[in-house]
Amino acid sequence: MRVKVANAPVSFGVFELATEPPPLSADEMVRALSEAGYEGIDSGPIGYLGTGSGLADRLAGNGLLLAGGWVDLPYSEAAAYESGLPALEAALDVFAAAPPAPEGFGPRPTLACSGSPERFARPGGSVPGLAASEWAGYAARVQDATDRCRERGLEPAFHHHLGTYVETPDDVERLLELTDVQLCLDTGHLLLAGGEPVSALRDWSDRVGHVHIKDGDTKILAQALADGVDLRELMGRGGFAPLGEGELDLPAVVRVLGEIDYAGWVVIEQDTLPGRRTVAQNIADQAANRRRLEDLGL
DSSP: OOEEEEGGGGGOOOSSTOSSOOOOHHEEEHHHHTTTTTTEEEOOTTTTTTSHHHHHHHHTTTOOEEEEEEEETTTOOHHHHHHHHHHHHHHHHHHTSSSSOOTTTTTEEEEEEEEOHHHHHHHSSSOOOOOOOGHHHHHHHHHHHHHHHHTTTTTOOEOTTTSSSSSSSHOOOOOHOOOOOEEEHHHHHHTTTTHHHHHHHHHTTTTTTEEEEEEOOOHHHHHHHHOOOHHHHHHHHHOOTTSSSSSSHHHHHHHHHHHHEEEEEEEOOOOOOOSOOOOOHHHHHHHHHHHHHHTTTT
């Protein structure tokens, strides 16, 4: 397989919905990931790793490429979507300034939905999503964002995600049917939304353009739902486990990536909240996650 392995700031509790200050600096994070053997990093919140030459110098100085980054937009509402487009353009400006990358390993804008409040409160696929009449408009706006990325020379991938309107396998199927956007397949989010990541890799192989490898624990999800806590607290409780400690069949995932001849970025993530583990523990977790994939041949 022609694959490079990256990590992401969310593994350290640095992400767009975090309300706490980052628990470590950008320099500390990129240095730790470089020393752990990663080849790339996702952007995290736009600006966290820097912009322009600051971003390029920080990554190049640590031997890392920019794998991509999260850009969420409210596709479910036309006016809100239009209002969010400047943020998309700003993110694309950041990606365009990334260090030069080999062919096939430029940064992938990771398009995502701003979310469904009802599903955010009850993650896992038990809450209905879009009505049938709403899908055409939703998909048209996803396609518009996709086209805007391509006009800038960047190929995006759409990230299905707990707590959003594209959460379940059925939601993914509908989006793929109505657009030509590539898929960012996230094994952990799919697992906790009732999907089967190994089968999904095979079934959607012709549309998978980006892969997030993440483990998940449905027992923690079930307890979170019983306690009435939301997606954010599920992350804090360890719903996304270290690789090999949840229910993901990681060897099978790696094997199928080879079977489908996947080429591109594999981003290891372990979504968490700031302060739930120390920075030293976060760094150790991500070094161990990298070794687990390396032991499997990635």
